[in-house]
Amino acid sequence: MPELPEVEVVRAxxxxxxxxxxxxxxxxxxxxxxxxxxxxxxxFEALLAGRRMLAAGRRGKFLWFPxxxxxxGAHPQALVAHLGMxxxxxxxxxxxxxxxxxxxxxxxxxxxxxEFWVNFVDQRIFGSMAVDRLEPTPDGALGGYFGFAASSxxxxxxxxxxxxxxxxxxxxEHAWLAMVPGQVAHIARDxxxxxxxxxxxxxxxxxxxxxxxxxxxxxxxxxGIGNIYADESLWAARLHYEHPADRLSRRRMRELxxxxxxxxxxxxxxxxxxxxxxxxxxxxxxGYFSHSLNAYGQQGKPCPRCGTPIVRxxxxxxxxxxxxxxxxxxxxxxxxx
Numbered sequence: 001m002p003e004l005p006e007v008e009v010v011r012a013x014x015x016x017x018x019x020x021x022x023x024x025x026x027x028x029x030x031x032x033x034x035x036x037x038x039x040x041x042x043x044f045e046a047l048l049a050g051r052r053m054l055a056a057g058r059r060g061k062f063l064w065f066p067x068x069x070x071x072x073g074a075h076p077q078a079l080v081a082h083l084g085m086x087x088x089x090x091x092x093x094x095x096x097x098x099x100x101x102x103x104x105x106x107x108x109x110x111x112x113x114x115e116f117w118v119n120f121v122d123q124r125i126f127g128s129m130a131v132d133r134l135e136p137t138p139d140g141a142l143g144g145y146f147g148f149a150a151s152s153x154x155x156x157x158x159x160x161x162x163x164x165x166x167x168x169x170x171x172x173e174h175a176w177l178a179m180v181p182g183q184v185a186h187i188a189r190d191x192x193x194x195x196x197x198x199x200x201x202x203x204x205x206x207x208x209x210x211x212x213x214x215x216x217x218x219x220x221x222x223x224g225i226g227n228i229y230a231d232e233s234l235w236a237a238r239l240h241y242e243h244p245a246d247r248l249s250r251r252r253m254r255e256l257x258x259x260x261x262x263x264x265x266x267x268x269x270x271x272x273x274x275x276x277x278x279x280x281x282x283x284x285x286x287g288y289f290s291h292s293l294n295a296y297g298q299q300g301k302p303c304p305r306c307g308t309p310i311v312r313x314x315x316x317x318x319x320x321x322x323x324x325x326x327x328x329x330x331x332x333x334x335x336x337x
Contacts, residue, residue, distance in 0.1 A: 002083045004190055004224030005267035007061050008145070010089050015056040015147045017091055017116050018065060018108065023048045024115075025107035033103040033122060036082065036183060037130035047131040048079060048106070054176060059144030059193070060223025062184045063089070066134065066176040076134040080181045081120070087127025092117040104129055134179035141195035143180035190224035191261050192268075202253045205245050212248065212256070213241035213320060225260065228296045229267065231321045233260040235295035241320040243330040266292065295321040 002010075026045040028034065037044050052068040057078075064078040081089060088100065093116070094107070100121035109115050120129055137143050189196045201222060208215045215221060216230045225233070234241055236259040239252070248256070270292060294304050299312035303323040312319050 002061065002087075003226035003229055004060060004192070004264055005229070005271075007058055007063060007083060007224075008192075008268055009271055010083070011056045011058045011063055011145070012147060014063075014089060014091065014118070017110060017113055018053045018118065019055050019147075020052060020112075021108040021110040021116070022052050023050065023106055024109050025049065025105075027105040027107075028103075029105070030101075030103040030122075030125065032125050033120065033128055034130065036080070036128040036132075038132075041077070041131050041133070044129075044131060047077070053079065053108070055146055057144045057146045059180065059184055060187050060190050060219055061226075062144075062181070062187060064132075064144075064181050064184065066179070067131075076176050076179060077131055078134050078176070078179075078181050080130045080132045080183060082128050084122065084124065084126030084128065086124045087120065087122040090119045090121060092119055103127075130183070132181040132183050134176055135182050135185055136175075137178050137180055139195065140178055142177055142193075144184075145190070145193055146177065187219050188221055188223045190264075191222060191257060192224070192264060198254075198257065201257070202250060205248065205253055208245035210245055211242040212239055212245045213315065215245040216260070224264070227318050227320075228293075229260070229263050231296040232263045232294060235322060235327065236263060238326050240327045240329045241315060241322060247330065247332075295323065297321065 026048045028044060034044055041047060047070070048067070051070065053065040054068060055066055057064050057066065061082065063081040063083075065081075066076065066078045070077065081087075083089070090098070092098065096117070098119050098121060101123050102119055103122050103125070104120040106118040106120075107115070108118055120127070134143075204221055205215060208218075208221070213230050213234060216225050216233070217227070231241070233256065237252075237256045239248075239256060295310055298310040299321055301310055302308065303310055303326060306323065306325050308323050308325040310321055311324050312321050314320075
């Protein structure tokens with residue numbers, strides 16, 4: 001499943017084309033790709049046609065595109081996309097035939113860049129699109145990660161205002177910046193979110209009675225981290241995947257969070273991780289972080305740090321990859337006599 005870097009690559013690629021673009025047509029070829037869309041909101045196609053997408057936002061693995069108001073007093077809404085296991089959101093020139101399994105197509109017209117098609121392609125139909133209501137964030141901060149163009153609307157348009165996470169000063173015209181889709185609200189902020197609360201994360205981690213990898217995969221605790229980047233971050237921090245989360249010192253928590261951010265930022269810079277043609281950017285190109293992996297998928301290969309062969313073990317319904325020398329299992333200290 002695409003994780004934070006792969007989804008952010010898609011968001012960043014879509015933003016220039018969709019921010020301010022008018023939706024002129026909507027075609028749904030696979031109704032199952034609307035499984036997260038509530039009929040109570042209204043017909044999917046009718047809710048989108050004739051409205052503008054204001055920006056491209058992301059929280060963890062969810063994408064959303066705030067929509068222009070449907071009418072006076074209408075509740076703010078957004079188009080929400082989740083890629084699932086194999087979903088792709090691709091930008092195409094009008095008339096281009098899609099090679100993959102096309103599920104939904106948006107016809108858009110940008111005031112500067114012209115006409116595009118936004119194709120939602122999904123082989124296994126685990127991904128989805130939906131129109132959902134936007135809810136205010138409890139802390140008044142940005143709903144998720146937006147690009148510079150949207151975030152600069154917070155105050156004066158300066159770079160300093162882009163870095164300021166609290167947007168309660170923004171006028172009602174831009175109130176959607178401090179909102180999040182209802183079906184995304186339960187998802188925690190991710191480590192690259194400007195409003196990520198480190199202290200709250202550390203406190204929640206200290207209450208977790210699980211292994212540290214299971215905690216990192218809990219999207220209600222911290223979002224955007226999946227199996228690949230959990231293994232890579234734990235290798236970098238020299239932590240075994242079953243190390244009890246509540247037995248980590250505050251110093252070790254800080255070290256782990258720093259490694260998580262470094263791994264995510266490096267993967268993002270390299271376009272994400274692609275093992276096959278499923279994980280691609282909006283132009284259909286693959287990322288190349290797979291060449292930088294130290295632990296995930298490297299079983300039997302020497303650890304880049306100590307030379308010990310990387311081991312793969314069953315974990316939940318997936319696998320964990322680690323160095324048995326660098327990442328030793330937790331051993332509680334015996335009680336003092």
